[in-house]
Amino acid sequence: xxxxINRRPDIAxxxxxxxxxxxxxxxxxxxxxxxxxxxxxNDKLLPGWSTISAxxxxxxFQPDQRTGNYLLWxxxxxxxxxxxxGVAVATLIGGIFGVLQGLIPHFRATFSAFTGVLSMIPPxxxxxxxxxxxxxxxxxKVVLVAIGIAPFIIRDLALRTEAIPHEEIxxxxxxxxxxxxxILRVVVPQMLPRLIDAVRLSLGAAWLFLIAAEAIASDSxxxxxxxxxxxxxxxxxxxxxxxxxxxxxxxxDLALRLFQRAAFRWMxxxxxx
Amino acid sequence: MTRxxxxxxxxxxxxxxxxxxxNFEVAPGSFISLVGPSGxxxxxxxxxxxxxxxxxxxxxxxxxxxxxxxxxxDRGVVFQKYSVFPHLTALQNVMLGLELAQSPVLGRLFGRxxxxxxxxxxxxxxxxxxxxxxxxxxxxxxxGMQQRLAIAQALIKKPKILLLDEPFGALDPGIRAEVHEIMxxxxxxxxxxxxxxxxxxxxxxxxGTRVIxxxxxxxxxxxxxxYGATITFDLKVDGKSIPPQAPAKPPLxxxxx
Numbered sequence: 003x004x005x006x007i008n009r010r011p012d013i014a015x016x017x018x019x020x021x022x023x024x025x026x027x028x029x030x031x032x033x034x035x036x037x038x039x040x041x042x043x044n045d046k047l048l049p050g051w052s053t054i055s056a057x058x059x060x061x062x063f064q065p066d067q068r069t070g071n072y073l074l075w076x077x078x079x080x081x082x083x084x085x086x087x088g089v090a091v092a093t094l095i096g097g098i099f100g101v102l103q104g105l106i107p108h109f110r111a112t113f114s115a116f117t118g119v120l121s122m123i124p125p126x127x128x129x130x131x132x133x134x135x136x137x138x139x140x141x142x143k144v145v146l147v148a149i150g151i152a153p154f155i156i157r158d159l160a161l162r163t164e165a166i167p168h169e170e171i172x173x174x175x176x177x178x179x180x181x182x183x184x185i186l187r188v189v190v191p192q193m194l195p196r197l198i199d200a201v202r203l204s205l206g207a208a209w210l211f212l213i214a215a216e217a218i219a220s221d222s223x224x225x226x227x228x229x230x231x232x233x234x235x236x237x238x239x240x241x242x243x244x245x246x247x248x249x250x251x252x253x254x255d256l257a258l259r260l261f262q263r264a265a266f267r268w269m270x271x272x273x274x275x
Numbered sequence: 276m277t278r279x280x281x282x283x284x285x286x287x288x289x290x291x292x293x294x295x296x297x298n299f300e301v302a303p304g305s306f307i308s309l310v311g312p313s314g315x316x317x318x319x320x321x322x323x324x325x326x327x328x329x330x331x332x333x334x335x336x337x338x339x340x341x342x343x344x345x346x347x348x349d350r351g352v353v354f355q356k357y358s359v360f361p362h363l364t365a366l367q368n369v370m371l372g373l374e375l376a377q378s379p380v381l382g383r384l385f386g387r388x389x390x391x392x393x394x395x396x397x398x399x400x401x402x403x404x405x406x407x408x409x410x411x412x413x414x415x416x417x418x419g420m421q422q423r424l425a426i427a428q429a430l431i432k433k434p435k436i437l438l439l440d441e442p443f444g445a446l447d448p449g450i451r452a453e454v455h456e457i458m459x460x461x462x463x464x465x466x467x468x469x470x471x472x473x474x475x476x477x478x479x480x481x482x483g484t485r486v487i488x489x490x491x492x493x494x495x496x497x498x499x500x501x502y503g504a505t506i507t508f509d510l511k512v513d514g515k516s517i518p519p520q521a522p523a524k525p526p527l528x529x530x531x532x
Contacts, residue, residue, distance in 0.1 A: 167357035172327055173425075174360075175346035177372040177432060180379065187371065187382040191362045268362045268412045 049238040057238035073227065074246070081224040082250070084140060085212050088147025089201060092208075095148070096155025097197050101189055103156065104163020105171075106181070114160070121153030125211055133219060143215040150211040151204040158200040163193060195266040202258050209251055277338055277435040277468045278303050284333035285503070286319055292503035293319050297333070299487065299506065306462055306469045308483030310476060315489040315504040317472045321440050324470060325352055337436065348372070351429030353442045358425035359413045365424050366409045369396040372432045396431060402464075403427045403457055419450035423457060430461060437462075439471040443478065455482060486510045 011019060035048035049057075062074040099117065102109040129146055136142040166189065174188045216225030224247050231239045263270060284297040294316040301307060309317045322328040324335060326345045335342040337349070352358070359368050373392040374384045384392050400406055403423040413421050422442055429437060443451045459482060462469055473479050479486050488508035491499070 169354045169357035170360060172325060172346050173352060173354070173358055173428075174371075174375075176325070176348060176350060176352050176429065176434070178348040178375045179382070180375075183375050183379070183382040187375070188360060192360075266362070268364075268414070271412045271414050 046235040046237055049241070053238045054242060057236070058242050061239060061242070074243075077222055077224045077227050077243075078246070078250070080222040081212060081216065084143045084216075084223070085147060085208055088144045088212070089151065089205070089208050091144070091148040092150075092152040092155055092204070093197060093201055095152050096159055096200065097190075097193070099156045100159025100197075100200075101163050101185060101193055103160040104166075105185065105189055110160070117153055117156050117160075121157060125150035126214055129215060129218065138219040143212065143220070146211045146215045147208050151208050154204050154207070155197070155200045158203070159193060159197060162196045163189060166192060195262050195269055198258050198262045202255055205251060205254060205258075209247065213247075279436065279468060280336040280339075282333050282336065284320075284323070284335065285331045286316065286323065286328070287331040287503070291500050294489070295503040295505050297489075297506060299509065301468060301485075304466050304468060306482055306484045307471065308479035308486045309470060309472045309489065310474065310479045310486060311489035311504065311507075313474070315491065317489050318440055320489070321438050321470060321472050324436070324438055325350060348376070348432045349434055350436045350438060351432055351434035352438045352440070353422065353425045353429055355441045355444050358442075359421060359428060361413050364410050364412055365400060365405055365416070366393070366396055368413070368424060368428050369399050369431050372428065376432075396427075399427045399431050400424075402461065417450070419446050419454055422446065422454055426454075426458065426461065430465060433465065433467075435467060437467050437469045439469065439473075441472055441474065444473070444475070451478070458482065480512055483512055486512060 031048065032051075035050055038045045038048050039050055058074075062072060065071060066073050099113065103113055103117070104110070125146060128149070129142075132142040132145050136145060170188060171184060174184045179187065212223075213225030213228075216223040217229040220226040224243055228240045228243045231243075279301040281297055281299050281301075284294060285292070286294040297320065309320065311317045319328065323330050324342070326343050326347065329344055346352070360371070363371065370384075370392050373395060374389075375382055377388060377392070378384055383389075397406065397409060400409055403426055405420060405423055405427065408416060408420060408424075413424065416424060425442070443454055446454060455478070458469075471479075471482060486508070487506055487510075489504045490507040491502065491504045492507065493499075493502040
């Protein structure tokens with residue numbers, strides 16, 4: 003009998019094992035839902051498939067009676083817009099500050115303690131301040147997402163910039179590169195894929211801040227909808243919304259990974275040395 | 276033709292003296308091998324030649340002028356590792372030096388200038404035997420090819436001085452001999468002065484026109500901090516036909532290991 007650490011599943015087994023936990027969760031849900039509904043057909047906590055699919059039909063494919071919107075899509079659009087702008091701003095700030103902080107000693111001396119302290123502020127604690135300063139509109143939500151993840155991106159990128167071998171920076175100087183040229187031709191091209199990694203890692207937090215902001219003050223958005231539906235115990239809407247949010251997060255992550263692979267081929271060539 | 280003068284050079288880190296009282300002159304077009312045991316300061320000396328570190332005392336003169344205190348294009352370098360840029364192909368790595376010089380803002384060339392830089396870079400790659408790997412990324416190249424690429428990248432700037440920090444240390448013997456030949460040919464063609472740090476004595480004698488050994492003279496534990504390494508051995512290699520020989524002095528025995 004070989005050791006467990008040396009036994010590797012073949013492709014079919016791996017695929018089956020990958021699906022197994024998902025299947026188990028679905029079965030567990032179905033059993034529990036069945037059990038509750040057989041006692042009380044009006045139970046709202048674990049709705050059956052027919053109730054859920056009716057809710058999906060209602061939210062995604064029928065116009066809302068009051069507004070005429072297809073709610074799932076308008077919610078998705080407004081959430082993705084807030085998330086997208088917030089993440090884009092954080093990425094831009096994180097990229098610029100991270101590279102400068104990692105490369106230029108005077109910049110690091112000025113900002114590294116400052117960003118270190120900023121990153122310790124719990125972003126949700128400043129949400130009231132944002133609401134007061136920027137109002138309850140789109141801006142405060144976008145700003146929350148941006149300031150929620152920017153410090154992480156800055157620090158991650160600064161560390162990765164510092165980790166560029168000193169030899170490379172010296173070599174660039176012996177080739178006549180100025181500081182600006184080193185940033186442009188040596189550091190930034192190598193940091194862009196790292197920046198994508200940092201964004202991928204911070205997307206989870208970005209969603210958290212987005213949903214929190216939407217839950218508190220909003221009139222559309224995925225987070226707004228699930229917190230609204232909570233009042234009616236409408237699990238048949240909340241569950242598909244949560245799955246949809248999960249799917250969106252997963253798809254964004256996958257898209258970023260594929261983009262990184264396609265755009266930065268040098269990272270994946272050869273032995274990766 | 277470049278004359279290098281090292282005058283009364285000291286390097287001290289905190290209370291640790293690394294190098295003390297280094298004095299020598301280098302004739303133009305020399306190939307200097309720097310040898311010595313680990314930690315004797317030969318790499319520190321090379322970093323001072325680069326301008327990456329400042330001497331604590333003394334100075335280095337190149338053609339009568341004090342060395343710039345930061346790396347510059349008149350001093351090329353090849354390190355043992357990380358000498359080439361992983362995100363650029365072989366061709367882009369070699370073109371980089373030309374692009375940086377001609378395009379201060381974008382660091383990139385376009386049109387006719389780009390084509391002529393490309394031609395020059397391809398020629399350079401040919402002379403180190405990499406014409407078949409022009410569009411490969413460094414990670415796709417073997418260790419020997421990466422070092423040849425690093426040499427080509429440095430030489431496209433036509434540096435007066437080339438600094439080599441154990442450049443062939445990680446290569447297999449066969450490959451190493453191959454790269455040695457390329458290095459000697461380019462050194463003769465480009466008429467530059469080369470400083471090479473190595474811990475391989477046969478390499479030092481095979482390539483160098485002059486072998487300089489750094490070592491500590493005082494080695495009692497209580498003296499280790501206060502006294503640094505200095506030149507213990509300075510030998511001209513005549514016509515480069517001298518075979519590797521056993522070190523004559525005890526301090527160098529450590530260098531062979």
